Amino acid sequence: AVVSTQSTGRDVLVQGHVFLNTSLTEAFCMAIVEAVSCGLPVVSTAVGGISEVFPADFVYLAAETTPDSLTTGILETIERMDRGEVMTVGEMHERVTAMYSWSDVTRRTEQVYRECSKPKQPLTSRLDLQWSRAPVAGTLYYICYAISYLIFVITSWLQPEHTIEVVPCRYEDGIVEKGRPNRLGR
Secondary structure, eight states: OOOOSHHHHHHHHTTOSOEEEOOSSOSSOHHHHHHHHTTOOEEEEOOTTHHHHSOTTTEEEESSSSHHHHHHHHHHHHHHHHTTOSOOHHHHHHHHHHHOOHHHHHHHHHHHHHHHHSOSSOHHHHHHHHHHHOHHHHHHHHHHHHHHHHHHHHHHHHSOGGGSOOOOOGGGGTSSOTTOOOTTOO
């Protein structure tokens, strides 16, 4: 199913039993985070950073990127669910929330941007450094750098940090109940 909004995305995901990710390339799969947060065990192709980002008890990684391998993963996951070896919705949600909270991602992203935006040396020194690298490329660097800095200053003035609204966490409102059984009622 193609999900277009955050509110309908959750509603679609909680109707499922297993989340199947068939990506051929992937770095950090936000769809898997959302599925696990909704309590779905995941079967995925073993591509990109999925194995590095998610613990083995969250994701069954198919040996190959073939339909047969993914089918095996789905069947094994359903068998694990039948044996009660899959976490409850609440357990999955709590673990993924502890691992990946938007406030933490936002805090870390802001930290990176703040570090990048701190002038290490005066603007004129940085522009002179770019200018000295090469006559033609240095001129282009100088112009691009000056424009980028000007855009940063203008956007910071137009939208000061204190005017940005903080979005509350929907899960604190009881949308996901702790200890609720998995999709098959176990």
